[in-house]
Amino acid sequence: MTLNVQAGAVLKADNSEKKFVAAYIGKPAAPHEAFILANKAQNVKLIGSGTIDGDGEHSWWPEALEVRKAVRSGNTALFEKRFPGVKLANGMPRPWLVEFNEVEGGVIYGLNFVNSPMLNLVIRNCNDVLLDSVKVTAPVESPNTDGVDIVSSKYVTVINSEIYTGDDNVAIKSGVDQVTAGPSENIVIKDSLFREGHGVSIGSETANGIGRLPLKTASSSTLKTASASNQRAIAAIRSARLTLMASPWIALIRRSWSPFPMPGNPGLLAWA
Numbered sequence: 602m603t604l605n606v607q608a609g610a611v612l613k614a615d616n617s618e619k620k621f622v623a624a625y626i627g628k629p630a631a632p633h634e635a636f637i638l639a640n641k642a643q644n645v646k647l648i649g650s651g652t653i654d655g656d657g658e659h660s661w662w663p664e665a666l667e668v669r670k671a672v673r674s675g676n677t678a679l680f681e682k683r684f685p686g687v688k689l690a691n692g693m694p695r696p697w698l699v700e701f702n703e704v705e706g707g708v709i710y711g712l713n714f715v716n717s718p719m720l721n722l723v724i725r726n727c728n729d730v731l732l733d734s735v736k737v738t739a740p741v742e743s744p745n746t747d748g749v750d751i752v753s754s755k756y757v758t759v760i761n762s763e764i765y766t767g768d769d770n771v772a773i774k775s776g777v778d779q780v781t782a783g784p785s786e787n788i789v790i791k792d793s794l795f796r797e798g799h800g801v802s803i804g805s806e807t808a809n810g811i812g813r814l815p816l817k818t819a820s821s822s823t824l825k826t827a828s829a830s831n832q833r834a835i836a837a838i839r840s841a842r843l844t845l846m847a848s849p850w851i852a853l854i855r856r857s858w859s860p861f862p863m864p865g866n867p868g869l870l871a872w873a
Contacts, residue, residue: 602642606651606712613654614698614718616661623694624719625687626752626774635700635723645707647699652713655698657743661718665693665744692745695719701727709735719745721766725752726783734761741797743767748798750774751785758789763796770798 606612614621614636624634632638636655639645655661671679672689680689687694698717701707707730714721714737721737724730732749739746748764751757752774764770775785790801 602639602644603646603648604637606647606649606653608650610649610651611654612651614656614660616656621696621718624697624700624723625691625694626725626750630700630702630725633696635697636718637699639701639704639707641703643705645701645704646710647712648708648710650711650713652715653698654715655717655721657695657698657716657718657739657746661695662743665695665719666742668693669744692719695745697721697723699723700725701730703727704730707731708733711735713738715739717743717746720747720750722748723750723752724754724757725750727754727757729756730754730758732757732759732762736762737764737766739766741767747772748795751788753783754785754788756787757785758791760789760792762793764793764798765796766798768799769802770795770800772802774803 620633622631622633624631630638630640637647637653668680668683669692677689680687684694695718697720698714699709699721700723702725704727707724707727709722709730709732711734714735717739721739722732722735737748744767746767747769748766749759749771751771759771771790773785773788775783
C-alpha cells in the first residue's frame, strides 16, 4: 500500500463536515481520528516530496489555545467539565495528522507535514517502521503538536529528518496500562535536526516500559531532552555524537509532567 504525494502537491485536511474525532494514546484506533490512518496493515509507504497539511492553524488551534490559557490561569474546572476523564497534560482532545497502528513494515519518506491539529506522526503498536527525510513544522505556540510519537512499537528508526514543533520533537511512550499495550524498544534516532520543541522525551505514558534507545548524531538548537516520566521500566539509553547548540543538558528525567508554567518563567513548562 503506497501513497505518493508528489512535489508541489498539497494534501489538506477539511473538517467542514465535522467528521474527525479526537484521538487518545490509551484507546484503540478509531476511524476518523487521524487525517491519514493506516490500521492493521503491512508494507505501508507514505512517500514523496509534497506536503500534508492538517489545517490545525484554522480549525483546531484557536480553541485549544483558549482552553490551555484557561487551564494555566487556574480554571481547571472548565477543562474537567468539557473533557471528563482526560488528563490536563493531554490538552484539548483533537485528531492526529498521521497514524500508523499495528503496521508491520512501514515507511514515511521525504514528505513535509504542517499544521497538524495535535500530534503529527503517531507510530503505535507497530514493528519495523522507518521515518526518513521527513520535515515536521509547527509554530512554537501551537498546542500539543509533538513531531513524532512512538508508542508501544519496536524497531522504529527516525533518520535524516527535521522537526520543529510546539511540544516534543520526538516522544517515546508505551501506553497507559499493561493490558492493551506493550513496551517500546529498539528505537533509533539519528542524523536529525531539532529546532523549536522539547527535544526527545520518554513519556509520559510508559506503563509497559522502554527498551533500547540509541541517540546518534542528533542536533538541537533549543532544549535537548530525554525526559522520562511515570515510567515502569526504562532500559539503557545510549547517546553518541550529539550536537547540543543551545542546551544546558542532554537528559532531563522527571517523574511527571504539569501543564502549568514554572513560577517566574511563563515560557518554561514545569516537570515535578
